[in-house]
Amino acid sequence: GAGVSQSPRYKVAKRGQDVALRCDPISGHVSLFWYQQALGQGPEFLTYFQNEAQLDKSGLPSDRFFAERPEGSVSTLKIQRTQQEDSAVYLCASSSSPGGIYEQYFGPGTRLTVT
C-alpha cells in the first residue's frame, strides 16, 4: 500500500524566502508528526497533530515555523523568512495510534537548503 509521501523532495531557497513543505500521511492515520533532522543528528520533534487538531507544537524553533492539517489528512509545514540554520531534512511521520505511541511511519523527507 501507499506509504507517507512528501513533496518536494528537495528545495533550495534563498535566505528570506518563504517555503511550504507538504506531507501526505498513510490514509486513515490519525496522528501526524513533523521532525527536523540536521546532518549527522537524530530527528528532532517539531509538532504533532491528532486529526486536524495541533496538540503539541513545543518543538517549533521559532514563530517563523507554522504547520497546519486543516482536514485531518494532508499537512503543510511552512517556514517564513528562511534562515541558513533552517537547512535540514524535514521528516513527516504518521501513525494509526493517538499520540503515535506505537510505530510511526516516516516519509522520505524534504531536504531544504537555504543559501
Added chain:
Amino acid sequence: RKEVEQDPGPFNVPEGATVAFNCTYSNSASQSFFWYRQDCRKEPKLLMSVYSSGNEDGRFTAQLNRASQYISLLIRDSKLSDSATYLCVVNNNAGNMLTFGGGTRLMVKP
C-alpha cells in the same frame, strides 16, 4: 544533557561479528522504547520495539533496564546489509512525540 544519548560510532566490524549498541535515557517516566534503523539519505524505519522482558527478532536482541534507564541492541552474525545508523527512540506516553538519540553508525566490512 540530551534526553537520549548514544555513542555515535562508527562501529566498524567484520561480517559475522557480534556487535552491541547501548543507549541511555533521562526521563524516568518514559514508557515505550524502540530501535529504528536509518540508511544513508533515507527515512528512519522501525527495527524493533523494546519490551521490559527483552525481546529477540532473528539476529537482533533488544534489552531494557528501567532501573538504569538503559537500552541495548545486540546484532549477531553481522551482514553487510546491516550497515546503517541505528537510532534509539523513547516515547513518554504522557507526551506526543518520539525522542531520538543521535544514532550509532554501523559499518560491516567484508
